[in-house]
Amino acid sequence: MTALTPLQSRPATLHPVRDAGQVRQCYERLLQGPDDADKHAVAQAFIQSCLEQARALPQETPDEPQALQAWVEAHSAGVARQYADYLERRKSGGPREYFSGKAHALYFLQAVAPTKLVDGAWLYGVLKHWQDHRFDGLLCTYLEELGDGHPAQNHVVIYRKLLAEHGLVDAPDIDDERYLQGAVQLALGYASDEYLPEVIGYNLGYEQLPLHLLISAYELSELDIDPYYFTLHVTIDNASTGHAQKAVQALMQLMPMAADREAFWQRVTLGYRLNDLGQGSRAIIESFDLDREVLDMLERKRPFGQHMHSDYCKFEGKTVNQWLAAPGQLEGFLEAMQNKGWIKRHQDPQDSRFWMLIEGAGAAMFGVFSPYEKQLLHDWIAGDWLHKSERNRPRRSFGTTSEPQTPVDDPDVQSLQQTLRSQSADEQMRTLMPWLSARCHSHPAGLLATRRFIELKSAIR
Incomplete structure (x- = not known):
């Protein structure tokens, strides 16, 4: 994979230090169960902790809110220029700059799922202000995240469908840190009465169109992955009439008229910086290592297969069960299968006996690997051959889907x-x-x- 082209981006993210699993526990507590006083207290404590971390990040927003509209327009224009440069590189024969292959893209979709599956949650608390016209911009944004109640437009429904299409529903454990942004969004939604300026600031930051959204949509389509979730955000977050514009209008509507406007604005800018906590999309994309992911996946499955194989076939003097008997042997096992010709790297996977055992009609190991796990193995075996074969593959077009009906018997x-x-x-x-x-x-x-x-x-x- 080619290195990512240097592009304008936010500063390096800050990673709050917490006990292992603590962020996910907070995420799940805020997502599940009734909206009670305990959930409210958890949200407040979590947001306060995150705000203390965010204070160490540089301020990107203008010093004065009056300069915000011009700043948003300049950001949008800058992203458009960078995307035009990207398209020019691709049209000139340049390779993909984000995803090395389909397995890489699925890894990304899986890693960002905790955030995508609570899309819009930071605005949940504004519902109670539905009679106050000053909240109309925020309320409209939230309802549009919910697809105005139509499943074909509800962002979470769309993302769940995308995950299911590629067998990512029962994904392996996701790093605790990747629950951070989702937990921030949930916590803001439940603590908005105490942290309204921070909610406004977070919304302002989250609704700015990022470059990675445009490039991700382009490259997902190349890899036969429906980019609709991403293209929907490209259109809905625009700086002219979309959520980015509504974010600015909401701030101006809700700025105090007589109270300390400066203090309010400083809290808004701090809320904006909450967007930079944890791993962003670019960092997640860059963290992908195909060799490591294949070994980790096989290691997770190893305990379930260590007694399931016959002893008639040996690799370098050891049976399959012996290779699977203890952790840390799988790298050697893969090398042994290559030495014996069962895996032929950098060729069409169908030339490899091992691949034909897990894929296709009558495959002896049919059903052992999930679609994502098979994609990892496919891309790892294919290696350099994969990029050569993609040059001649037609690009798939994605049509619109029919509107599902609400089941009346639910x-x-x-x-x-x-x-x-x-x-x-x-x-x-x-x-x-x-x-x-x-x-x-x-x-x-x-x-x-x-x-x-x-x-x-x-x-x-």
Whole structure:
């Protein structure tokens, strides 16, 4: 893989030091369970800890909020120029600059899933302000993240579908640090009353169109991976009429008129810097090592296969069961299979006997490896051959999918509908709001609740 071309980017991210697994525990606590006082306390404590880390990061935003609109427009223009330069390099025969192969791209989709699966969660707390026109920009952004209650446009539904299409639903454990941004978003959503300026600032940063989104969409399409989730954000985050513009308008609407505006603005800029905590997309892309991922994947599967093979076949004097009997032997096992001709690196994987055991009709090891695990092995075996074969492969086009219908027999849908029938409009709004949380909104009853919330909001106001 070619090195990433140096591009304008944010400064190096800061990595909060926490106990192993602590961030994921916080993420799961905020995502699951009822919206109670304990969840609120967890959110406050986590955000306070993150803000202390963010203070050490440099400020990128202008010194004055009045300069923000010009700053946003300049950022958007800069990203457009860099993307044009990227396209020119590609049209001139340059290789992909992000993803070395399909396995690399799937690794990325899996690694960023904890953030993508709570998309928009930082704005959950603004729902209670639905009658205050000053919150309209933030509220509109949140509802659009939820697809206005339509599954074909709900960002989390789209991403779940993308993961399922490539067998990434039951992914291996993800590094704790990669839950950080998702935990930040969830915590802001539950602590927005105390941290409204920080929510505004985080929203301002997150809704700026990043270069990596454009390049990722382009290269995912080349690798036969539907880029719709990414292209949707390219259009919806635009600086003219999209979420980037609404983020600026929301700030101006909610800036205090008589209170300490400077203190408010400083908190906004600190919230903006929360975006830079943890590993960003570029860092995750660069962290991919195909050899390491193949060995790690095989090591995870080793305990399940160490007694499942017959002893008739030996590699360098050891049976397969003996190779799998203890950790740390798999690199030698792969080398032994290469020496015996069972794996032929840098050739079409179908030339390798090992690959034909796991792929294709009648394969002896059919079902042993998930689609992602097979892609890792395929790309590792193919090596240099992979890039040669891609030159002659037609680029796949992706069409739109039909709108799924909300299942009327879903028990949550039926229960919610029954509850709403006996309530006034104001009571309905209070009933609906929890269904618009990160935990619920992508499910059938959550989608129904979102649509009903929008209907009532328009009718009452």
